[in-house]
Amino acid sequence: MTDPLKLYRFLLKLYPARFREEYGTPLEQQFSDEYREAGGGLARLTVWMRTLRDLAISIPLELGRELRQDLRYSVRIYSRRPGMTFLAVAAMALGIGATTGVFSVVNALLLRSLPFRAPERMVQLGVPFVPPETPPAFHAWRRHSDYLEDAAMYSQTEMNLSGAAGSARVKVSETSSNFFSALGREPEIGRSFATDEDVNGKNGVAVISYGLWQQFFGGDPRALGSTIHLNSLPLTVVGIAPPGLDYPAKTAVWTPSVFNLARIPKSGVVWRETFGRLKPGLTLTRAESMFDADREHLSPGVLKQEGVDRVKLIPLREQLAGPVRRASLVLLGAVSFVLLIACANVANLLLTRITERRKELALRASLGASRARLAQQLITESVLLTGLAAAAGMLVAHWAARLATAAQPAQLTTQNYTILDWRVLGFAVGLAVLTGFVFGVLPASLIGRLQPTEDLVRAPSDGSNSRVRRLRSALVALQVALTLVLLGGSIVMGRSFSKMLGADLGYRTDHVITMNVSLAGTRYDKPELRTQYYHDALDRLRKVPGVEAAGGIDALPLATNAFMGIDAELDSSPKAEFSCVMWATTDYFRTMRTAIIAGRDFTSKDQQGAARVAIVNEEFARDAGGSQAVLGHRVKSIFGGSESGVTIVGIAHTVHYHAGPADTPMPILFLPPDQNPYPFMTLVARVHGKTEAYLPIARDAIQSVDRQVPVFDVKTLDQRLAENLARPRFYTTAVLFFGVFGLLLAVIGVYGVASYSILQRTHELGVRIAIGASAQRMRWMLLRQSLLPVSVGMVVGVAGAFGLGQFLQHLLDTAQRVDALTCAIAAAALAAIASLAVWSATQRILRLDPMQVLRAE
Amino acid sequence: MPRKDELTVQDLLPLAPVTFHMLLLLSEGERHGYALKREMAKQTKGKLNPGPGVLYGSINKMLEQGLIVESEERPASHLDDERRRYYRITPLGRRVAQAEAMRMRQLVEMAEANLGLPEPA
Incomplete structure (x- = not known):
């Protein structure tokens, strides 16, 4: 059996140090007296019970008392410095x-x-995987999947929401009927979609987000059963989602019409996405190989057609963090x-x-x-x-x-x-x-x-002094190394960012206002009506005093992430060229200051009924074999129909759709909207003077054409650029701040060590000066000695900076390589600032009076 | 909170029962910790029977407050266990114990006036 006194002695270690030292012996003594007197059996057990209770009461009391004392003392110590x-x-x-x-x-x-x-099993099925696109086939596919427990399909777009309470522009997800059950979340109030509500004719229902319910309906339960309009199509609200549920990407309204995307008139490119939950116990790798087989079975040859190596299952968390x-x-x-x-x-x-x-x-x-x-x-x-x-x-x-x-x-x-x-x-x-x-x-x-x-x-003693000195030098070397790595990273990111800012985007962002109009779900449902609306809107915009030029495009740079692509067959080439298609009005290029480098711009004569024309960008022309191969040539068919094709009349300077090195220019074919007007357009105008001042005036001018047409996202192009650059700017600023802050701390460290070392060696320095050494020589000596740990830190830091640079390149598309120049700049800056710090710390040597020092001794 | 050297008798009242009892016992003469505990348990018929931690915690606090001091004098060597520590009451400790007794007397008088007290058996 364990010796009871040994056990008690062990428990005494829980008391704070001072109390234990002071009373350890009498405590042990008393315990052993009580234990001995108790005799045996039950009485000894009672002693143990009492002792444990005593420990439980007194240990916290003593800990608290000593902590209070130590804290009071610490406050006194700190308030002295x-x-x-x-x-x-x-x-x-x-x-x-x-x-x-x-x-x-x-x-x-x-x-x-x-x-x-079970969020850890949720995955996004990577594109270009296409599950069956009719309700019975889709539901049969997901029910019989051997790797998915459940799956749901959705398509997200921005739409105009209107109802009794007003109107708003919201994100809408058109889903399959099992969307909520696949997520594993049911509406807070009301119900989710019934099994057959994704069938055409039955899908006139919607679930709204909790936030929208609060904002739009003031949290009124009568919202259930009320009618809302999405792009003018009426839907009955049957449920309100639980608070915090806004998947995917801030959705405010869900409606089960993913199998019939034409039901709600909309503008912009739409595509379907599928998420699912893996069967329990299945690894991602195993599921991926099963998914691959499934994809090949459902749509054979799609990978080759799309030029993709493989399709992945992306864990939902990874996809959301993106x-x-x-x-x-x-x-x-x-x-x-x-x-x-x-x-x-x-x-x-x-x-x-x-x-x-x-x-x-x-x-x-x-x-x-x-x-x-x-x-x-x-x-x-x-x-x-x-x-x-x-x-x-x-x-x-x-x-x-x-x-x-x-x-x-x-x-x-x-x-x-x-x-x-x-x-x-x-x-x-x-x-x-x-x-x-x-x-x-x-x-x-x-x-x-x-x-x-x-x-x-x-x-x-010298021994303990040098131990402290060594420790402090090691700390300085560590600081310098870490700072250098940080500075290297900051310089790399700063340089990448300034390169990004200085990059030629292919257009000028200053003095341009932009705003979106959507004709989806409005009375402008025929091409000629849309053409007329755009004409009227641009006319009003151009009449605003101070507006130099105005135009429109369906996919504005800095504002668009999804593009429509075609295979353009040129009559000059047997090979089809992949290209994006956009609709741009007359004066669009002039407004954006995008140069037409060959041929001509669109004119007011390029209307419906006139010869069909197009402008391509330099990228397109390069892919197709140069300007001679495209200018004046015909693109046989744009959408694969029986239309007669278009003639390329101009080549525009290539524009970057996103700011940053990750953006690779795309070949683009521009068509005049008059020939096939699109229901969505971003209007742009170049103005004189203060750009922001034009925003409300321009919005009013456009709304005056028809109050029913929503005008939204009214912003300057500079604002859109700033939004685009917000993320890289944040990272760059943060890393730069961390770099400078690290530098500052390291300098304080170097200065502290130098001045402390002088303080410690005052006597030695006094003696040296007394026997003839000059103060300047002493300062140089100290500078050399202080910079030794700095140099050691630099060597480690340079190696670290190179390593970090390579790592950063893997991680961030905005990062560039850390080169010798970057390291040299960072090291030189650090060395110069550290030397300055040491030099200023050694100033006190000049004031040193050797006689006084010796007398003090 | 007043500092230790500024503590007045009134600042220390009311005393914890263990503290009061220890002061009363020490007013009879010097004792070591374990003797204090045993005497206390005996006098209160086991109602006050502090464990070693609580006992020395209280002693520690009383030493800090200046109510008791550790005694230099030891019993005759054949009676002494050198691991034991003996304590003695200070004049401040005596005044504080008196003041606590006065406070209790007032309480008893108040109880007698308000409730009436039976004669002790």
Whole structure:
């Protein structure tokens, strides 16, 4: 049997150090007395029960009492050095706050559970997979699938919503009838779609989102059964989705018409997507091979036709996190570097404090305080510091999360970046406690070397001094290395971004206003009516004083993600050219300042009934064999019908549809809308003077043509460009900020070490100067010595920066390679600033009076 | 909160029952921790029977408040166990115990006036 006293002694370790040291012996004594007197059997069990109760009551009491004492003492210590305390807290607050803020993004996108049943098994079926497109065939396919438990199909578009409560432009998902059951979420109020409601004629029903119900109906339950209009088509509301459910991508209305997309008149390109839930126990790889076989069975040869290698099953979480997933992880990496640099800095500051307090600690040790007791005090001090920093960091985190929300809104409402989430808060508290504990332990480890009597009467020994010095130099080298890696990354991203800003997009974004009009579901259902409407709208726009030119296009650069493609057969070539098709009006190119580099622009004569013409872009012309091969030649048929084809009359300068190096220019064939007017158009106008001032005037001018036609997304082209660049700008700014902040912290670290070293060596320096060394020589010597750890850090940092650059290139399409020049710039900047810091720290040598130093000795 | 050296007798009242009992016992003479506990349990018929943690926690607090001090004097060597620590009441401890007793007397008087008290058996 275990010795009861041994067990009790072990339990005594739970008391705080001071109490244990003070009363450990009498406690043991009393326990052993009671145990002995109890005799045996039941009485001894009673003693144990009483002892355990006693421990449970007294341990927290004593812990609380000593913590209060230590905290009071720590506050006194810190208030003696308010400047240092502020610096340490601010550095840590920024470090912890920024890391927590970025973690909240990662948490929302990658860690937090999605609001669906068994979300980890949910997958998106990659395009170009096409499941059967009639209700019976689709439902039979999903029911008999050997790898999917369930699957649903949807197609998302923006539509005009109108009802008794007003009108709005909302995202609508046309779905299969089992959409909600496949997600595993049922409407909060009302019902989801009945099994046969995706059949034509029965699909006049809709489920609306909780948010729309609140905004549009004021949360009135009578919304159920009421009628709403989507692009003028009436639908009956049968259900209200649960709060937070807005899948896919902020959907406000779901209606089961995915098998009959023509039912609701709409504009823009539409396509169907399918998601499903894998059968339990099936791995993704296994499911993918089954999916591949299924796809080949359903649509043989489609991959070859589309020029795709393979079709994938994409886990839904990955799909929702999409392009920001990797970038967020890069950001988390960068911000962790900043935290590490801040940590190294604070460790350095605390080391200085501990050396300064050596005498005080030695005194306390000689008065009987044990190592454990002093270590407990030091750990409390650092945990207090990081606790304060974490509290202040929460504000920084809140701000960082808000910035991230603006730059990269989450796909689902439930993925909003919040810092009031147990995981994020736990992360922050964990960071604070961990860093606090590490900083407490690091200085506390030095106490082991404390020799009370010697340290009280003498300066600390050379051995312990050099140990501290080595530790501090190592910390500086670590800071420099991390900073260099960060700076390298920042410079790379900054250069990529400025290249992106300076890139020729193929049009000018300044002084252009843009607005969308949609004729879908309006009375303009015939081509000639649409043509007339566009003519009238552009006429009104051109008459606005200050408007220089105005035109329209169905797919505006910076605003379009989906394009219509065709295989264009030229009479000059036997081979069909893949090309996008767009409808652009007269003056569109002039308004956008897109040069027509050969041939002519569209004119008012290119109307319905006139010879059918087209303009292509340079990319198209290059693919087809140069301008000679296209200009004046005919594209045989645009949509494969019996139409007569179009003649290419001009070549336009190629434009980039998205800002950034990821954008590869597409071959485009432009048609005049007069010849086949499209129900959706973005109108653009080039104006003189302040661009924003024209937005309301232009909207009113267009609405005056017909109040029933919705005019929306009224923005300047510069605003659209800024929105397009928001994400890269956010990443670049964040990494640049982290780089500069890291640099600042590293410089503070280098300066601190240099000035501390001078302080420690005042006597030696005084003696050297007294025997004839010049102060300037001393300064050079110190500069050399201080820059040694900086150089070591630089060597490691350069290697790290190269490695990081390659890693970044894999992760971010905007990142460029880290080259020698980037490293040289970063290293030179760091070396120059570090030298300046050391040089200014050595200034006090000039004021050093050797006689005074020697007298003090 | 007043600092330790500024604590007045009134600041320390009311006392915890264990503290009051220990002060009363120490007013009779010096005792070590375990003796205090045993005497207390005996006097209160086991109602106050603190475990080692609570007992030394209270002693620690009383030492900090200046109500007791550790005694230098030890019993004769054949009676002494050198691991034991002996405590002695201070003048402040005595005044505080008196003030606590006065407070209790007032309570008893109030109870007598309001409720009426039976004669002790």
